Amino acid sequence: MVPLSWYMILSMIVFTIGVFGFLSRRNIIIMFMSIELMLNAVNINLISLSHYLQDLRGQILAFFVIAVAASEAAIGLAIVIALFRNKATAHVDEVKEMQG
Amino acid sequence: MKLYLLIPFLPLAAFMINILLGKEVLRDKAHWPSILAVVGSFFITITSVLPEVMAGKVINEDLYTWIVSGTFNASVGFLIDPLTAVMLIVVTTCASLIHIYAVGYMHGDTGYYRFFAYMSLFTFCMLMLVMGNNFLQLYFGWEGVGLCSYFLIGYYFNKKSAADAGKKAFIVNRFGDFGFGIGVFMIFLTFGTLHYADVFANVSSIIGQKVNFLGWIVDLPTLIALLLFCGAVGKSAQIPLHVWLPDAMEGPTPVSALIHAATMVTAGVFLVARCNPIFNLSPVAMNVVAVIGALTMFFAATIAIVQNDIKRIIAYSTCSHLGYMFLACGVGAYAAGIFHLYTHAFFKALLFLAAGSVIHAVHTNDIQEMGGLKKYMPITYAVFVIAGLSAGGFPGLSGFFSKDEIIWSAYASGSAVGKFVWILALAGAFFTPFYTFRLIFLTFHGKYRGGHQEEHPGHGAHDSHGSHHGEHHIHESPKVMTIPLMLLAVGAVAAGWVGIPPLLGGGAHFAEFLKPVVGHPEFHGTHAEEWGVMALSTTLVMIGLGLSAFLYLRKTDLPEKIAKQFSIIYNILFHKYYIDELYHYTIIKPTLWIADKVIVAITDAKIIEGVVNGVPGAIGRFSQRLRKVQTGLAQHYGIFMAAGAFFIIALVLLLR
Numbered sequence: 001m002v003p004l005s006w007y008m009i010l011s012m013i014v015f016t017i018g019v020f021g022f023l024s025r026r027n028i029i030i031m032f033m034s035i036e037l038m039l040n041a042v043n044i045n046l047i048s049l050s051h052y053l054q055d056l057r058g059q060i061l062a063f064f065v066i067a068v069a070a071s072e073a074a075i076g077l078a079i080v081i082a083l084f085r086n087k088a089t090a091h092v093d094e095v096k097e098m099q100g
Numbered sequence: 101m102k103l104y105l106l107i108p109f110l111p112l113a114a115f116m117i118n119i120l121l122g123k124e125v126l127r128d129k130a131h132w133p134s135i136l137a138v139v140g141s142f143f144i145t146i147t148s149v150l151p152e153v154m155a156g157k158v159i160n161e162d163l164y165t166w167i168v169s170g171t172f173n174a175s176v177g178f179l180i181d182p183l184t185a186v187m188l189i190v191v192t193t194c195a196s197l198i199h200i201y202a203v204g205y206m207h208g209d210t211g212y213y214r215f216f217a218y219m220s221l222f223t224f225c226m227l228m229l230v231m232g233n234n235f236l237q238l239y240f241g242w243e244g245v246g247l248c249s250y251f252l253i254g255y256y257f258n259k260k261s262a263a264d265a266g267k268k269a270f271i272v273n274r275f276g277d278f279g280f281g282i283g284v285f286m287i288f289l290t291f292g293t294l295h296y297a298d299v300f301a302n303v304s305s306i307i308g309q310k311v312n313f314l315g316w317i318v319d320l321p322t323l324i325a326l327l328l329f330c331g332a333v334g335k336s337a338q339i340p341l342h343v344w345l346p347d348a349m350e351g352p353t354p355v356s357a358l359i360h361a362a363t364m365v366t367a368g369v370f371l372v373a374r375c376n377p378i379f380n381l382s383p384v385a386m387n388v389v390a391v392i393g394a395l396t397m398f399f400a401a402t403i404a405i406v407q408n409d410i411k412r413i414i415a416y417s418t419c420s421h422l423g424y425m426f427l428a429c430g431v432g433a434y435a436a437g438i439f440h441l442y443t444h445a446f447f448k449a450l451l452f453l454a455a456g457s458v459i460h461a462v463h464t465n466d467i468q469e470m471g472g473l474k475k476y477m478p479i480t481y482a483v484f485v486i487a488g489l490s491a492g493g494f495p496g497l498s499g500f501f502s503k504d505e506i507i508w509s510a511y512a513s514g515s516a517v518g519k520f521v522w523i524l525a526l527a528g529a530f531f532t533p534f535y536t537f538r539l540i541f542l543t544f545h546g547k548y549r550g551g552h553q554e555e556h557p558g559h560g561a562h563d564s565h566g567s568h569h570g571e572h573h574i575h576e577s578p579k580v581m582t583i584p585l586m587l588l589a590v591g592a593v594a595a596g597w598v599g600i601p602p603l604l605g606g607g608a609h610f611a612e613f614l615k616p617v618v619g620h621p622e623f624h625g626t627h628a629e630e631w632g633v634m635a636l637s638t639t640l641v642m643i644g645l646g647l648s649a650f651l652y653l654r655k656t657d658l659p660e661k662i663a664k665q666f667s668i669i670y671n672i673l674f675h676k677y678y679i680d681e682l683y684h685y686t687i688i689k690p691t692l693w694i695a696d697k698v699i700v701a702i703t704d705a706k707i708i709e710g711v712v713n714g715v716p717g718a719i720g721r722f723s724q725r726l727r728k729v730q731t732g733l734a735q736h737y738g739i740f741m742a743a744g745a746f747f748i749i750a751l752v753l754l755l756r
Contacts, residue, residue: 019742023735031735092734099732 007048015041026091039069103148108227110137115220122213130213131203134220142192153185179233183617187230190445194362195223197584202354204580222248226363235284235294245364246273253351265347272344276334283327300377325378325385332368336422338396349411353456361418362445369425369441373434376618387517390430394521397423401531406673409465410455413539431518432621433509435611439599440502446591447490454484457577467542469550476574479582481544483589488540490592492533493641498596507637514624529637534644541652
């Protein structure tokens, strides 16, 4: 068995990649992929802790997270399609109506 | 239920009824609540209060305590002693008769209910003033009668001169009330209480005390007395605050009779008499009172001899008689002052009401446009003559006894000030019958000089209406007006008979009645001197009467020649010594200038607008900068959220 810390470092790295991707990419689809990355990083954390602490609750919570991620992706893509139909762009820095 | 409580509260109920229901429900029956209330008060006074007081009973009770703060009690209370009883007789009798008269005089006027509502409110406030047992209730009644005076003078509010006169009366009164208010504060600071009984019982504790007032060290009794006298100067139209009284004649004549002759203006004299324990401690204050009274008396009498408006002549006469009353109080003869107040109420109200009868008939106030009216209005003429003789001090009538008492008290007071005011009082004894009979002769004798005006459109106020009636339309007034005149005439003749001095065989009952309240002055004079003074003043009265008859009955062209000869003096007197112009240039114009150039232009436009506009402007400019944080880009918001979360977690971990 590898030490627990390796898994947690892995999850930290993936989460950080996800945060940076979300904050700095222009394309809305890439932002959604980053969100999924963040959620999956959390899942890695939960599963590894559940295995190392022999507590099943981590894995159950991971199920919840997967379900929520899936539904959130569905709704988010529906919003993107609506946005694309109105603004004909997938670049978020061109959607600035709420400025000011 | 104590019966005396009904005396002020009946008119209050009449006011509430009239003001709430008068316009729609009562309309031209609005006089019934007021008349029933005030006549009810009169009956309760005569049948219940007066016999008790004459038997020696004094009522001093608090009805309701409004404020209790430490040792300070502000309460609604009633004190009924001989002085109050005299004032109650004056107020209720005159008010009843004048209310009845006003039914005829104000007939058909559109604001009928308003008139009677305010008259009832006035009666209530005046009764609270005289029946109060503490200074706060006195002040309440004082302000209340001033307010009703404003309402009633400005009754014809559509007329600018009437509205201005109402304002002038209230504002000039306010000057006096300012001093009066400070006087009441001083009384509270000194004695810790405002109830008369407590203040007057402890008044000897302040003899000789000095206080620091605005930087000067002054004698405390003198200070309090003079401050209280400020209020009396304003309310009773003494110099220098007399300017409102002639203008107050813009109100309807019953108002002039009730408020500006019999009751409100006498509140100042009542105040001085009520506070006589304080005044007695301060010779300076008493001299001030006597001198101001004497000067006002002389001053107003000299103005009255050249005026042409019937009501203004009587107004200056009132001013002059009030000077007599203060003269009496100033030399210590408070009972004589109150006696004159009592007789004056009858003959002065009678003069005003009879003048109203004349105005009602000829629709003008200018006596130069009247003349020869005695054959058309015999009852009015007869009561006018009776009132004039009483006012002038003709022997045997009530005015003679009260005036003579004052003149003798001035002479016998023994001080230099007393002698000075006695001389002025003698001059007044000459002038009073002179101008009163000038008025009577010019109005009722000779040939009718009026009826030459052009048509006057509309009805307008009674008081300045050009007559398009000819001579043949003049008629005597209806019974509802002449019966009060006749009843008042009985008072003008006989009311003084309760105070016939011992010299003439009477018992001086009036002075004896008031002695427990106001004391008795020391007289330094012999019986022979008393006869001499009486003879001298009576002679002066006859000379005044005779000269008036000579100038206005016999040689009627002579007055005009004299006026032309002494035109400077005539102009000064006619323009009332230019006091109104003086006040206008020294007080009113600077005040209006300050209001315009300083208050409006600087404090209002610059300072207040600066704050009111500046604060929102600054907030606006700040928010313009702050809103740049909202970029509209979700990623920027995401950065803020991530940074915030990071900082909170770091804080929690570091502070562990």
